[in-house]
Amino acid sequence: MVTDVPISRVAGAVITKWRVVDHVHLLITVRGQPDEARLLCKCERGHWIVREHFGEGPPKLLATCHNCGTRVELDLEGARLPKA
Numbered sequence: 001m002v003t004d005v006p007i008s009r010v011a012g013a014v015i016t017k018w019r020v021v022d023h024v025h026l027l028i029t030v031r032g033q034p035d036e037a038r039l040l041c042k043c044e045r046g047h048w049i050v051r052e053h054f055g056e057g058p059p060k061l062l063a064t065c066h067n068c069g070t071r072v073e074l075d076l077e078g079a080r081l082p083k084a
């Protein structure tokens with residue numbers, strides 16, 4: 001069962017899996033949680049522009065709210081760059 005999770009609840013969480021459904025809804029699986037959750041913005045919408053960011057430090061999942069422009073940055077687990 002998919003539950004809604006507000007962005008205030010995922011601060012500092014590590015994401016083990018994620019996927020986008022219906023082009024805009026971001027479903028995340030948080031480490032230690034068995035179920036997927038649908039990320040909701042503080043504006044109570046769940047329309048996200050999502051991309052992964054690989055750079056210095058751990059990989060990140062960056063989500064930007066399509067409605068109000070709020071940006072969320074989440075740590076990704078197990079998504080390392082392949083070795084060159």
Ligand SMILES: [Zn+2]
Binds near residue numbers: 045066070
């Ligand atoms: Zn928003």
